[in-house]
Every structure is written in C-alpha cells, then in structure tokens.
Amino acid sequence: MDFTLIVVLVIALALVFDFTNGFHDTANAMATPIATGAMRPRVAVGLAAVLNLVGAFLSTEVAKTVSGGIIREGDGGVQITPEIIFAGLIGAIVWNLITWLRGLPSSSSHALFGGLIGAAIIGIGFQSVDYNVVVAKVILPALIAPLTVGVVAFIATRLAYFITRRDSGRADGRGGFRYAQIFSSSLVALSHGTNDAQKTMGVITLTLIAGGVQSVGSGPQLWVIVVCALAIAIGTYTGGWRIIHTMGRGLTDVKPAQGFAAETSTAATILASSHLGFALSTTQVASGSVIGSGLGRRGATVRWGMAGQIALGWVLTLPAAAIMGAFAAGFALLGPVGIVIDLLLGSLVVALLFRRAQRSRISHDNLHDIDDAGRVVKIRKTPRKISRRDRKKVAL
Structure with missing residues (x-):
C-alpha cells in the first residue's frame, strides 16, 4: 500500500476516534446539569461542543506525552509504523463503541493507550513501549485522581451546604x-478539550513522525490542532445520550449544590493534569467527584453496586483495547491485504454495534423517560405515614 495513503488512512481513523471520544465523554460535563434541570439537553451539549473546541487550543502538553512518551519514536530507539498506529486506533474505536452501547462511562483515553500498546507489542515488540511513562503518566494518575x-x-459539598445552611426558618x-x-x-x-x-x-x-514528515520530539502542528478540535466538538454535539443516561439518571436526586461541587472539583483536577502533561481519564475524574459529592451530602448514599460496575469497566478498558489492537496489528503486518481486512472487519463490527443500538435508541427526546436502572447516587427517603382515614380511602 502506498505510504502516503496509509498515513492519510491513519489520520482519518484518528479523527474518527476523536469523534467517538467527544460523544463518549459528553456526560462528564453535562450529565449533572441536565439531571438537575440547569440546562436543557440540546443546549448543554451545544455549549459543551463549543467549549471543547476552545479548550483544544489552550495546551499541547498531553499531546507531547502521547506522541513522544508512551511509544518510543526512533533515533536509535524503536520506529513505530503508521500500520501499527492504524491497528491501535481500530482497537480503541471498537472498545469505545462497545462501552457506549452498554452505557458505561469508561475511559476513552485508556482505550486509546491500550490499543496503541497492544498493537506496538505485537508489531514491534515489548521494547517499543516506554513503561516508565505509562506508569508515571497513565496508571498512577488513574489510581490517584479519582480518589483525590x-x-x-466531598469537602466542597460539605462546605457548600454549611455556607447555605438554613437559619431560623429562612430560605x-x-x-x-x-x-x-x-x-x-x-x-x-x-478542561475536557x-x-x-x-x-x-x-x-x-x-x-507524522513515524512517516518522516515531522521531526522527532516536535509538538502538533496548527492544522492538526484545528482538525482535532473540530472532530471532538462535532462528536460532543451528537450527545452520547446513552452514557448521559447512565450518569444523569443516576444523578436525578443530586441537588444543584452537589452538582456544582462535583463539577468544580472535576474541572480543577483536569486542568491541573493538563498543565502537567498527565493523560488523565476525564471519565474517572467525573465519576469520582460524583461519588465524593454523594458522600458529602447528608441523607445521600452511594449505590456501590453500580459504582463497582463502572470501576470494573475502568479496569478492563486498557487490557481489552490492547487485545483488540494486538488482533488488528496481526492483520496489519500482512501488508495492504491486512489493512483492507482490518478495515472490513472494523466496519462490520461498528455497523453491528450501531444496528444493535437502534433496538433501544436513546436520544435527548426520551432521555428522562427511561427507567432509572443506572442510579449511582440516591437519596434515602423516610416513608410517609398514612393516616387511618387515608387507609380507608385506599381500601375503598
């Protein structure tokens, strides 16, 4: 296959992943304000799309971590090829769509890293991955950030309720x-952008570095920043309603004070990690803040069963995407025929997933009409006493 063609294919596939990242992670910012009624669903995702677009221009430290950290670039090290990157992207996209279908707020970031790592190991060898960078800037933040x-x-929620506590019957x-x-x-x-x-x-x-078009160690070019910003913004505007439903319907009993505390905590953590170049999972941060705010409000409890399912999705994402990336890399190594096989198989899987999704379609129109199976935070309610007179009415 022509070298220029494979580079173009990889760039196109990368933008497809960026699109899926947008609709997969919209819930991180907008599930809570939609659930509390602060914003209408379409207005919320539209605002998120614009801000994702703007945020993409504010920093490039994380981009440098991905391009020059996790996978070794060359200059005496290992030279990764566009074919391997192509295979890694297929693994990431397929896993993103599987978790989207299930309504699981899993990490698009870890799907991407897993796909690239699995493909690089099969295509080049274990030495192609800089495991120190993976541990320091991917795994450790994944463990520390949700807890932090x-x-x-938790503290922000307690503080918000303390400051606005009722006094002498006043509002x-x-x-x-x-x-x-x-x-x-x-x-x-x-901050997500x-x-x-x-x-x-x-x-x-x-x-571009692997193709010799760009020098080793350099950052993203302006046109790359622009097209990536547009792709994630368009993906965000499509809504990702399934995952918004999982997080938002689980947050229907979360009060605005809780939502505000959770969102400010999430934004502060993501912005700090972006400045430091940590490729953080915004999904994990958002979920961790929701649980913390639930614990911080008196009368609220966390449904640990659902939280456990989400955490299991976090744990599985990196290895699952790595396996899929490795599988795709096995075909990619066959040359042009293998690339075509990857495209056909990937397209078939994506088509089947979307067809399956149509059986239980979720959109902004029916977002709040679906049963509340995905509740994460719920409020413990005291049953109202029924008078003897009311009991007689019910019996009649």
Missing part, C-alpha cells in the same frame, strides 16, 4: 447553585 477528586468533592438560597452549574459544567467541558482532544493530536503527530 472524590475527597475534594437557604441553594437554588442559586442551579445557575452556578452553568458555569461549573462549562469549565468541565473546557484541553486534555482529551490532545490525545488525538498526539496520535496524528506520532504518525
């Missing part, structure tokens, strides 16, 4: 947090 942001959200003023959520959720969307859009920038930059 959970504690911050507590907590309704104002519904308007504050517009700001806090916007900040999460902006600064972190997640860069991962695709890093992949495209890595492809």
